[in-house]
Every structure is written in C-alpha cells, then in structure tokens.
Amino acid sequence: MNIIPRPTPSNMWGRMKPSKLYSSRPAAFAAVEFEPDLNVVLAEIRLPENRDRDTHNLGKTTLGRLLDFGFLAGRDAKFFLFKHLDRFEDFVFFLEIELLDGGYVTVRRSVAEATKIAFKKHVARHQDFSTLPDREWDHIDVPFDRAKELLDSLLDWRAVKPWHYRKGLGYFLRSQEDFRDVFQLRKFANSHADWKPFLAHILGFDAELITRHYAKEDELKEKEQKALTIRQELGGEIEDAGKVDGLLLLKRQEVDKKQQLLDAFDxxxxxxxxxxxxxxxxxxxxxxxxxxxxxxxxxxxxxxxxxxxxxxxxxxxxxxxxxxxxxxxxxxxxxxxxxxxxxxxxxxxxxxxxxxxxxxxxxxxxxxxxxxxxxxxxxxxxxxxxxxxxTDSFAKYKRLSSELVTLRADIEGLERQRTFVQRLQQLRTDIRNLDEEKTHLQAAIEADVEAKNADVGSLFSRIRIFFNEIVEEVIDQQALLSVVVNHLGHLDFRAELLNDAGIATSADRGFSYKKLLCIAFDLALLRAHLDDAFPRFAFHDGVFESLDDRKKENLLAVIRRYTGLGIQSIITLIDSDLPPRDADEPVFEPSEIVVLLHDEGDNGRLFKMKSW
Incomplete structure (x- = not known):
C-alpha cells in the first residue's frame, strides 16, 4: 500500500471530494455547491396527501446517480438520463472535483455524446464553465475509455492502486440497491475474483496473494477441462504412453522391412x-x-x-x-x-x-x-x-506398397494417439503442480489473514475498531467486522451484530440495521485511510430511514464527528425522518442544506420538470 505523509487538517480537509455539480440548463437543474464537511439533501413533504407515500420522486436519490455520471459511470440503457433521452438529450453536466494537490478538475459530459469527455484543471473552487468555449478546455472530446484513464491519473488515488478509481467508488456513492450487502456492491454482480481482491486490498490484506490464488484456480480449472476433453477424444483408447510407444516400435519395424524390400526391388x-x-x-x-x-x-x-x-x-x-x-x-x-x-x-x-x-x-x-x-x-x-x-515384378511391388500404406496409416493413428496421451500426461503434471501452488497460496493467505487479525496496529484492526465504535455509538450494540479464509482458500467478509455474550445475532439482517452496517463500514474505511491518497467523501441515500429518533441523533453525531476528521458526508433524507427538535434548535444549519426539495410543484424537484 502506498502511504503519503499525513497533511495538516487545514490542508487535508478539502481534498479528494466532489466540489460542485451543475448543468448547461440551470433553470432546469440548479447548481449544487458541496461543502467540505456535511452536505444535506433534504426533501420536505409539505402536502398532507403525500406523507404516507413510500416514494416521492423529488430527486434526492437522483443526485447520487448524477455524481456517478460525472465520475464517468458507463452508459446503461436503464439509467434515467438515457432511459428518458427525449427529456435529457440537450443536458450537459459538469462535475468539479477537488484533487490531492488542492487544485480542481472539472469534468464535462453531455447526455447526447456521453462517450466524449472534456477536462479542465483550475485553482479556484465553485467555477462555472458551462459557457466556456471548447478551445479553453485542457482536453476536449476525449474517448470514454481514455477519459477514465485520464481522470484516474488526475484523481491520483494511489491507495487503491493497482485498481482503477471506479473500482470501489460504489462504497462512497451508496445507492439504495447498495445497502443490501455491506461488501458486495450492486456492480459486483460478477465473479468474486473481480472484487474480493480489491476489497481485501483496501482492508489491508495482501491482495496479490488472493489475485494469484484466483488465477491459479482458474488455470487449474482450465487444465482439468482440457484433460477431460482429451480423455473424451481418446474414447477409451490406451492412455499409457509406454504401451503406445511399444506398438509404434513394432509397426515401424514392420514398415522398415517392407520398405527395404521395395527399395531394393528384391x-x-x-x-x-x-x-x-x-x-x-x-x-x-x-x-x-x-x-x-x-x-x-x-x-x-x-x-x-x-x-x-x-x-x-x-x-x-x-x-x-x-x-x-x-x-x-x-x-x-x-x-x-x-x-x-x-x-x-x-x-x-x-x-x-x-x-x-x-x-x-x-x-x-x-x-x-x-x-x-x-x-x-x-x-x-x-x-x-x-x-x-x-516375371511381372510390378504386381509384387503393388501388393507390398498397399500393405505399407496400411501400416503407415496405423502408425499415423498411433502417433496421433500418442500426442493426445502425452498432452494428457503433461496436463496431469501441470494439474498436480498447480494444485500444489494453489495449496501454498492458500496457506500464505491464511497466514496473512491470521497475522493481520492478530496485529492490533494493522489497517484491518483499525477499521474493525472504527466500525464497532460507530455501531455501538448509534445502537448501543457491538458489531464485529471479520475476514476468514474458507475451505476453498477464498476470503469471506462478515459484518455482524453481537449480543451481550459476544455471539452474532440476526439483527443485522433487517434492512435498517443492514444500512447502518453499510454506513459504518464506509465511514470506518474512510477514516482508516485518512493518511493515504484515498477518497474522502461518502454519499448515503436515506440515511435515517427506519431508525428510531434516538438512533438518528446518535448517527448524526457520528457523521458530524467524522466530517470533523476531514471526511465529506453527503446525506439525503425526508423531513419526516428528521429527529424531533425544538423550533429554535434546527437539526441542520442552513449552510449544511445544499439541496432543499419539496412536493409543491415542479420547482421543488431536483430537475424542475414533470416527474418521469
């Protein structure tokens, strides 16, 4: 892991965070200027008939999706901008991001040409480049894949290397779908080999061992499949190379004898x-x-x-x-x-x-x-x-030649069979070697996990301590973050609530507590990496949903404490989820509410237009 010197708080707090999100149509989408610490997207339900509705379509969730769009999420036909192209085709969005060196980069991305990206670096924050001519941008019409590589280099999140900046972005832009599992994000729907090494890396484990173990496992499966295919091709024929070689020897001797007769014409x-x-x-x-x-x-x-x-x-x-x-x-x-x-x-x-x-x-x-x-x-x-x-020797020659052709055809068949058998034997040797190497890697993974678990000063130990502190502070119940190696040599990640006896309970299976565990994990991860070139922001949608009032107050206190450490928090909520306060004691300061939504007409939506 790359470690950079920890900067002083005054220089550190503004770095590696979204700074501003705006569009080419401010009347339809007003600019959102983010603060370095707490940012609240508050939706007020003012109409009584809407208070009992589960969804209100005001746009609080949409903000997180737009941030992801600005961070160059891939084009998805189900994504609302493309699903309703007739409404959004003429929109161009701009995302201003504060960089590690204290400067900023603005990413320009249109809906109509979503794979052509523009970049501009600048010093001052909260700029408006919506009317800036193309010639004044640093990079214009950059192809999508190249644009992601360019943004990766500009963000310079060295602590996630060798992975791309987007690999773990879902932990810090949690959508509602991403609250279903603490570790496996919605975009991690593919094989475990695609995301477990990355997660192990940011938790402080030796990800290279895990990556190599998955690679050996895949190589072993491939070899085993090839061996099975060859056995099927042999179709029950001889699988012993020695026996095939013996048959070839006899056939070749017979060929030599007949060939000598033909050559001598005797x-x-x-x-x-x-x-x-x-x-x-x-x-x-x-x-x-x-x-x-x-x-x-x-x-x-x-x-x-x-x-x-x-x-x-x-x-x-x-x-x-x-x-x-x-x-x-x-x-x-x-x-x-x-x-x-x-x-x-x-x-x-x-x-x-x-x-x-x-x-x-x-x-x-x-x-x-x-x-x-x-x-x-x-x-x-x-x-x-x-x-x-x-006296016609040609007849004799013809007869021997025919016999020779048959013998050579037999030899060719045996040689082909020997090739299959030799490949099969080599594959068996490779399989034994790969299995042994995989076993050694599994032993190394187990040793690494055991060492990191035992080391109270390890990155993982710090993360699990922060994780437990957050959960215990919010719900007065301990939580255990654990990583174990299963019988296949793969890592299993667990986040569990503990009862008074220290035994895991089923309370974490409820959605509200599952969401709390996700929030706690994200914040603990960010705090543990404060000394690294690592993201320092988290977007959590519906942060207070389903929690009782006391737990909401506790979670808000945790969030404020973490923003004080330099972690930018962007949270969304409905006013009915606010913890009760006296009128003269508001839950949030006006400066903390960066977006105020309401249900009194289209002007109260994130996009000032009819719902889609």
Missing part, C-alpha cells in the same frame, strides 16, 4: 515366405485330400461291384431245357426247390443292397466335398505359384 524374402506357406500348408492339405479321395474312390468301386455281384443269374427253366437235351431227368420237385432257394437268397440280397446303396450315397457326398476343396486349394496354389513364377 522379393526373395517375400517369395520364400510364400513358398514355405505353399509347402507347409497348401500342398500338405492337397496331398491329404488326394489320399482321401483315392480311398473314397476305391470304396466306391467295391460298393458298385458288390451291387453287381448280388444279381442271381440261375434260371430253372433254362436248366430244365439243358437237362432234357442231355437226356437227364429233371423232375418238378427239384425245380421247385431251386425256386425256393432263389427266393430266399433274393430276400437276403435286397437287404444287403439297401445298405450298399446308402453307403455309396455317403461316399458320393464326401467325394463332392473333397473335390470342391481340392479345386479351391488348386486355385490358391496356382495363384501362389503364379506369384513365385511371375
């Missing part, structure tokens, strides 16, 4: 391999099948012969004629015996013949199968012999 090695396959496999099978076919053919001949032998060639009638011619008597009885014998033998022969026919059919089927396989093997043998005896 196919003897391949011929030898094919010849061995021919001899060992094809010829042996053909020989076996030929032997089987020979055996089957022999059996087939035997079956056919047996079928022919079973025919009975003896005819009794022929035998009778033969015996007659020979003069031998062949009686009828002998003829009948021969016929009976023939009938018996025929019965036996028919049964045996059935078996032989069945056997021949089986032999025929097997012979058909054997012949088919022999034909196939013969064709294959012819092709292999053709390869061996071919």
């Amino acid at each position: 196919f003897r090695s391949q011929d030898k391999s094919d010849t061995k396959q021919l001899v060992d496999q094809v010829d042996e099978r053909i020989a076996a099948l030929n032997q089987r076919r020979y055996s089957l053919n022999q059996n087939r001949k035997k079956v056919i012969a047996s079928l022919e032998e079973d025919q009975i060639l003896f005819d009794p009638e022929d035998a009778t004629e033969l015996f007659r011619e020979a003069g031998v008597l062949f009686s009828g009885q002998i003829k009948r015996d021969f016929q009976q014998l023939i009938a018996f033998n025929k019965a036996i022969t028919d049964e045996r013949r059935g078996y032989l026919v069945e056997e021949r059919a089986e032999i025929e089927v097997e012979l058909k199968t054997v012949n088919s396989e022999l034909n196939s093997l013969g064709k294959r043998r012819s092709e292999m012999l053709a390869f061996l005896s071919s």
Whole structure:
C-alpha cells in the first residue's frame, strides 16, 4: 500500500471530494455547491396527501446517480438520463472535483455524446464553465475509455492502486440497491475474483496473494477441462504412453522391412515366405485330400461291384431245357426247390443292397466335398505359384506398397494417439503442480489473514475498531467486522451484530440495521485511510430511514464527528425522518442544506420538470 505523509487538517480537509455539480440548463437543474464537511439533501413533504407515500420522486436519490455520471459511470440503457433521452438529450453536466494537490478538475459530459469527455484543471473552487468555449478546455472530446484513464491519473488515488478509481467508488456513492450487502456492491454482480481482491486490498490484506490464488484456480480449472476433453477424444483408447510407444516400435519395424524390400526391388524374402506357406500348408492339405479321395474312390468301386455281384443269374427253366437235351431227368420237385432257394437268397440280397446303396450315397457326398476343396486349394496354389513364377515384378511391388500404406496409416493413428496421451500426461503434471501452488497460496493467505487479525496496529484492526465504535455509538450494540479464509482458500467478509455474550445475532439482517452496517463500514474505511491518497467523501441515500429518533441523533453525531476528521458526508433524507427538535434548535444549519426539495410543484424537484 502506498502511504503519503499525513497533511495538516487545514490542508487535508478539502481534498479528494466532489466540489460542485451543475448543468448547461440551470433553470432546469440548479447548481449544487458541496461543502467540505456535511452536505444535506433534504426533501420536505409539505402536502398532507403525500406523507404516507413510500416514494416521492423529488430527486434526492437522483443526485447520487448524477455524481456517478460525472465520475464517468458507463452508459446503461436503464439509467434515467438515457432511459428518458427525449427529456435529457440537450443536458450537459459538469462535475468539479477537488484533487490531492488542492487544485480542481472539472469534468464535462453531455447526455447526447456521453462517450466524449472534456477536462479542465483550475485553482479556484465553485467555477462555472458551462459557457466556456471548447478551445479553453485542457482536453476536449476525449474517448470514454481514455477519459477514465485520464481522470484516474488526475484523481491520483494511489491507495487503491493497482485498481482503477471506479473500482470501489460504489462504497462512497451508496445507492439504495447498495445497502443490501455491506461488501458486495450492486456492480459486483460478477465473479468474486473481480472484487474480493480489491476489497481485501483496501482492508489491508495482501491482495496479490488472493489475485494469484484466483488465477491459479482458474488455470487449474482450465487444465482439468482440457484433460477431460482429451480423455473424451481418446474414447477409451490406451492412455499409457509406454504401451503406445511399444506398438509404434513394432509397426515401424514392420514398415522398415517392407520398405527395404521395395527399395531394393528384391522379393526373395517375400517369395520364400510364400513358398514355405505353399509347402507347409497348401500342398500338405492337397496331398491329404488326394489320399482321401483315392480311398473314397476305391470304396466306391467295391460298393458298385458288390451291387453287381448280388444279381442271381440261375434260371430253372433254362436248366430244365439243358437237362432234357442231355437226356437227364429233371423232375418238378427239384425245380421247385431251386425256386425256393432263389427266393430266399433274393430276400437276403435286397437287404444287403439297401445298405450298399446308402453307403455309396455317403461316399458320393464326401467325394463332392473333397473335390470342391481340392479345386479351391488348386486355385490358391496356382495363384501362389503364379506369384513365385511371375516375371511381372510390378504386381509384387503393388501388393507390398498397399500393405505399407496400411501400416503407415496405423502408425499415423498411433502417433496421433500418442500426442493426445502425452498432452494428457503433461496436463496431469501441470494439474498436480498447480494444485500444489494453489495449496501454498492458500496457506500464505491464511497466514496473512491470521497475522493481520492478530496485529492490533494493522489497517484491518483499525477499521474493525472504527466500525464497532460507530455501531455501538448509534445502537448501543457491538458489531464485529471479520475476514476468514474458507475451505476453498477464498476470503469471506462478515459484518455482524453481537449480543451481550459476544455471539452474532440476526439483527443485522433487517434492512435498517443492514444500512447502518453499510454506513459504518464506509465511514470506518474512510477514516482508516485518512493518511493515504484515498477518497474522502461518502454519499448515503436515506440515511435515517427506519431508525428510531434516538438512533438518528446518535448517527448524526457520528457523521458530524467524522466530517470533523476531514471526511465529506453527503446525506439525503425526508423531513419526516428528521429527529424531533425544538423550533429554535434546527437539526441542520442552513449552510449544511445544499439541496432543499419539496412536493409543491415542479420547482421543488431536483430537475424542475414533470416527474418521469
């Protein structure tokens, strides 16, 4: 943190504060000249019918929004100036700000051309440059982003570096929406990494450790996501680089062998391999099948012969004629015996013949199968012999080249897989290293928070003391401002009311007390940074709302005491929220009321026009 020597109160009190807000149309928007200490925007509800209304649209809240506009808030279509462009397009606003060196800068910003900014530095306060020619401005039509950088350098709030001046401006221009949480402003709706390091910094902690921890966390998540993507791309394939390298080695050896054959145009090695396959496999099978076919053919001949032998060639009638011619008597009885014998033998022969026919059919089927396989093997043998005896080497070259292409495609796929695996292994190494570094950073953050909590002289200890003093003075109840490191290594900021036993209560959850805690935090923060180049103003809208009269008096006393320390306070309120006083004892001095609003016509509004 940059520390500057603390100036004397007379020189210090007027610095780094809004000094004047005015417009190019003073009849519609009267100039607001801010005092270095207490500035009150008071809205009087004079019409009885308006006293019970929640909102009155007089413009007390609008003043804070205009200050933010002058401090170069980004253009938002919901912002009232742009939402009602038909009403405000011809307005040009001027914000005079007192600087660290005691001089002033006036920022000119129009509604019609809100991204073109003009600047002028000057010595005297409460100037009116609404009619100043362009040539007399120091910088004219500065582009918006460049204008913010220029204003950042002019304000020179070194205590918030390396952050931009707008980063924490919401703590000192609290809108109603910003009273919902002590620490997380409405504009901090994005990730905690965007605002927690800044808040830690202005509370006195080592913000660099926290920023680095978030960065490591983001880097770790990115690496883990990449590792997951690669695992999905691998789709269950090998994730071990050693195994992939082994497969690549074998494939490359095979490629080298085939490439050498092609380079030498020598196919003897391949011929030898094919010849061995021919001899060992094809010829042996053909020989076996030929032997089987020979055996089957022999059996087939035997079956056919047996079928022919079973025919009975003896005819009794022929035998009778033969015996007659020979003069031998062949009686009828002998003829009948021969016929009976023939009938018996025929019965036996028919049964045996059935078996032989069945056997021949089986032999025929097997012979058909054997012949088919022999034909196939013969064709294959012819092709292999053709390869061996071919004089056309190009055919062999073509075959080996095709095999080589396939192998190289396999190698390319394995190399791609190895690349994924190597990236995955490197990511795993990075993840382990990042996780270890994140753990070390978390330990360092925990040590830093513990040390700052234990050091009664630390910036954070002073802030929490001032915070408790304010709350206790207003509501007679202690409040604890604490910062702890959660299990993820992130800072958790807490602002809690304590009961008599020192235990946190739920009272801070009510809106009125939540607002009080916000006000107390802002003032404590400003007081703790009085010795630094840091803002010294706070705008609080509806400061007394929902508090009882005694607490209002107490809070006003705190605000006056803090303005006495050099902190400019700009507060808005409705007259019904004023603490009761005697008529001869007004709550505010006339000089403290910088804007007086009322509900008796348009002239009582901040903008002297109909409500929008």
